[in-house]
Amino acid sequence: MSVFWSAFGGGFLGTVVMTTLMRSAAEMGFTRMDLAFLLGTAATDNRRTAKVVGYLFHFALGIAFALLYGGFFAAIGWSSWWLGALIGALQALFTATVLVNVLLPAVHPRIGTPETGADEIALVEPPGFLMLNYGRNTFLVTLVAHIAYGAIVGWAVRV
Amino acid sequence: MELMRIDGYARIEDYALIGDGRTSALVALDGSVDWLCLPNLDSPSVFAALLDRERGGTFELQPVDAFEAARRYLPDTNVLETTFTTSTGVVRVVDALTLPGHGLEPMRELARSIEGVSGRVSMRWRFAPRFDYGRLAPRWERRGGMIIAGCEGESIALSAWNAGTVVATEGDRRGTFELAAGERALLAMSTAYAEPLIAAPRRDVEARLGHTIAFWKRWTDERHYEGPWKEAVRRSALVLKMLIFAASGASVAAPTTSLPESIGGTRNWDYRFCWIRDSNFLIDALLDLGCYDEARSLFWWFMHATALTEPALHVLYRLDGGTRATERELPLSGYRQSRPARVGNGAVDQLQLDIYGALFETAWLYSKGHHSLDHDTGVVLARVANRVCDIWRCPDSGIWEVRNGPFHFTHSKAMCWGALHRAVRLAEQGELPARHVDRWRKESAAILDFIDTRCWSESRRSYTRVAGDETLDASLLMLPTIRFPSHERVRATVDAISRGLRHDDFVYRYRVDDGVPGNEGCFLNCSFWLVSALARTGRVDQAASMMDRLVARANDVGLYSEEVEPANGTFLGNFPQALVHLALIEAAIAVGKRS
Numbered sequence: 001m002s003v004f005w006s007a008f009g010g011g012f013l014g015t016v017v018m019t020t021l022m023r024s025a026a027e028m029g030f031t032r033m034d035l036a037f038l039l040g041t042a043a044t045d046n047r048r049t050a051k052v053v054g055y056l057f058h059f060a061l062g063i064a065f066a067l068l069y070g071g072f073f074a075a076i077g078w079s080s081w082w083l084g085a086l087i088g089a090l091q092a093l094f095t096a097t098v099l100v101n102v103l104l105p106a107v108h109p110r111i112g113t114p115e116t117g118a119d120e121i122a123l124v125e126p127p128g129f130l131m132l133n134y135g136r137n138t139f140l141v142t143l144v145a146h147i148a149y150g151a152i153v154g155w156a157v158r159v
Numbered sequence: 160m161e162l163m164r165i166d167g168y169a170r171i172e173d174y175a176l177i178g179d180g181r182t183s184a185l186v187a188l189d190g191s192v193d194w195l196c197l198p199n200l201d202s203p204s205v206f207a208a209l210l211d212r213e214r215g216g217t218f219e220l221q222p223v224d225a226f227e228a229a230r231r232y233l234p235d236t237n238v239l240e241t242t243f244t245t246s247t248g249v250v251r252v253v254d255a256l257t258l259p260g261h262g263l264e265p266m267r268e269l270a271r272s273i274e275g276v277s278g279r280v281s282m283r284w285r286f287a288p289r290f291d292y293g294r295l296a297p298r299w300e301r302r303g304g305m306i307i308a309g310c311e312g313e314s315i316a317l318s319a320w321n322a323g324t325v326v327a328t329e330g331d332r333r334g335t336f337e338l339a340a341g342e343r344a345l346l347a348m349s350t351a352y353a354e355p356l357i358a359a360p361r362r363d364v365e366a367r368l369g370h371t372i373a374f375w376k377r378w379t380d381e382r383h384y385e386g387p388w389k390e391a392v393r394r395s396a397l398v399l400k401m402l403i404f405a406a407s408g409a410s411v412a413a414p415t416t417s418l419p420e421s422i423g424g425t426r427n428w429d430y431r432f433c434w435i436r437d438s439n440f441l442i443d444a445l446l447d448l449g450c451y452d453e454a455r456s457l458f459w460w461f462m463h464a465t466a467l468t469e470p471a472l473h474v475l476y477r478l479d480g481g482t483r484a485t486e487r488e489l490p491l492s493g494y495r496q497s498r499p500a501r502v503g504n505g506a507v508d509q510l511q512l513d514i515y516g517a518l519f520e521t522a523w524l525y526s527k528g529h530h531s532l533d534h535d536t537g538v539v540l541a542r543v544a545n546r547v548c549d550i551w552r553c554p555d556s557g558i559w560e561v562r563n564g565p566f567h568f569t570h571s572k573a574m575c576w577g578a579l580h581r582a583v584r585l586a587e588q589g590e591l592p593a594r595h596v597d598r599w600r601k602e603s604a605a606i607l608d609f610i611d612t613r614c615w616s617e618s619r620r621s622y623t624r625v626a627g628d629e630t631l632d633a634s635l636l637m638l639p640t641i642r643f644p645s646h647e648r649v650r651a652t653v654d655a656i657s658r659g660l661r662h663d664d665f666v667y668r669y670r671v672d673d674g675v676p677g678n679e680g681c682f683l684n685c686s687f688w689l690v691s692a693l694a695r696t697g698r699v700d701q702a703a704s705m706m707d708r709l710v711a712r713a714n715d716v717g718l719y720s721e722e723v724e725p726a727n728g729t730f731l732g733n734f735p736q737a738l739v740h741l742a743l744i745e746a747a748i749a750v751g752k753r754s
Contacts, residue, residue: 112405115264118401122405125406
């Protein structure tokens with residue numbers, strides 16, 4: 001199996017596991033983080049369709065990141081589940097500190113930022129540093145989910 | 160207008176609020192900014208002279224010579240204009256927390272624009288920030304023409320144009336200047352938190368001030384209210400807009416902490432949280448005034464904030480949706496020595512059953528306001544309705560958050576009935592899963608039976624404060640608002656409260672021990688609830704004349720605190736209070752619809 005297709009398959013499977021872990025954590029009351037909702041509301045303010053759009057977007061992102069992982073593994077000439085897990089942990093850190101906390105609010109039309117004033121209406125509260133506004137365990141949940149995702153992609157990619 | 164400071168403290172009614180949807184400041188009639196938290200409404204203060212004249216920090220701006228002051232909000236805005244008249248001339252000061260819109264804006268910006276109107280007036284200013292509720296003195300620097308007060312990751316810069324030479328004294332920076340008719344000066348305070356300071360040029364500050372005035376006028380123009388007491392309702396709407404934290408849509412009960420319920424007393428609480436029951440009233444008011452976007456934002460926040468705890472609800476949430484609000488005392492002397500000054504709120508851990516009714520009333524109103532509920536929200540609400548069935552028989556701390564309970568409060572039970580009644584209606588409309596509707600119907604009937612058999616006093620001809628009791632409770636004035644059945648008993652209860660708890664136009668919550676030492680004034684929301692209850696039970700003329708008198712009780716810029724001292728009308732408690740302004744709007748609409 002080529003690097004591309006193994007990364008594609010690993011990305012899909014990894015995203016299934018990551019999404020399931022995060023959704024389960026939310027249902028168990030560990031976090032208010034809902035990635036599908038967060039991503040979907042960038043496209044629509046209809047709560048019903050936002051989650052559908054968000055899941056599609058999340059899977060596309062999951063596969064796209066897996067292809068980047070695959071490219072990295074191909075460049076260094078080897079791969080393993082633990083290296084994938086390590087990259088997943090780094091990705092979680094980047095996601096929580098920069099991607100969702102800083103970059104997403106900058107382009108998301110409905111998410112609040114620290115600068116949002118009375119002349120704007122934010123429908124989604126800002127995630128805050130390490131997304132802690134969504135619950136104190138949010139970063140831990142995100143970290144575990146991304147480590148699982150990275151490990152699956154690292155395990156699946158055939159260099 | 161007469162300015163009175165007692166032991167260095169302005170009267171609560173001598174303050175006006177300015178805000179930008181992120182934070183807010185209280186400006187005294189004599190031009191002192193005595194309360195400002197940065198960067199957000201619930202952050203630690205940098206100006207807290209309101210709670211400690213010596214250590215709290217302040218930003219003074221006033222004539223050097225003796226003066227008289229008059230003020231107003233610029234029409235349909237939250238921008239304050241104070242006119243100082245001295246023996247030598249007149250100056251006008253415009254204060255605003257500006258909104259982004261022109262140039263590279265600072266994280267937060269307080270603009271103080273001064274204009275000579277006639278003659279020549281000597282002015283003085285004193286800039287004395289103290290960080291973290293007065294605990295930390297600033298580290299002073301002078302860079303790029305700005306006075307910079309720094310502390311850990313936070314910096315405040317003051318830019319002064321035509322405002323005199325800056326003089327450094329221990330703990331503050333100050334200046335004096337003279338303005339003739341037509342001359343202008345400007346003081347701009349900008350804030351940075353974990354980012355570099357912005358050195359804004361004067362033209363950008365002035366442009367943002369103009370933009371801010373224009374925004375507020377536009378926002379007010381878009382509100383639809385054609386009923387009676389139009390000005391009071393519009394001012395209340397503007398106040399409420401300042402209390403909404405724009406980044407999340409949540410709303411604080413008041414922008415202050417620890418303004419006392421009696422001078423020198425201990426009933427001093429932090430209101431910079433979002434109470435679920437206030438959100439119910441707020442959504443109602445927002446929808447009535449045509450603020451559909453704000454209502455939707457609040458409802459989305461509401462469902463998001465409760466996601467961690469549902470089907471159990473917390474009484475209050477922080478503006479970031481968190482639930483920890485540990486109560487602690489501040490090292491401040493308190494407003495006119497009313498100790499302790501507190502942050503956090505111990506009520507967060509109480510069981511208050513009425514909030515379940517508030518949640519369903521919110522969902523019901525939101526749904527009626529042309530917003531259908533999504534499937535996930537419906538599922539959550541159904542779980543909450545089942546929880547109401549499980550817990551309504553429990554005693555609780557009630558709407559007044561008593562600290563000597565729990566008790567079987569009649570109001571709490573009525574709100575549980577309201578929760579299940581609305582849940583059934585929502586399920587009938589397809590907004591909630593209908594699997595448990597029979598249980599909801601059965602339990603709501605059981606609650607009605609409990610209230611009618613255990614909470615009615617034949618001798619007082621009234622529903623009582625708690626089951627098996629004989630005391631009155633002003634919260635029962637809300638029974639007509641939630642459309643509680645048993646109309647004759649509801650009407651009799653309104654009359655009994657009017658006879659037993661009223662002092663002129665002011666209404667006490669109750670007259671029994673609640674587990675907190677000290678006295679309290681009359682809660683102004685109860686007065687407006689009485690207006691609404693009178694109107695809803697057919698006494699419209701009586702309600703309208705009482706409303707006229709209450710509207711005249713606002714301070715000079717139309718604001719209300721939580722309570723008044725009934726003997727002299729002095730304001731008490733946190734200021735301005737959202738619940739009072741919400742009750743005013745509700746009462747105006749209730750009377751207007753029936754006139």
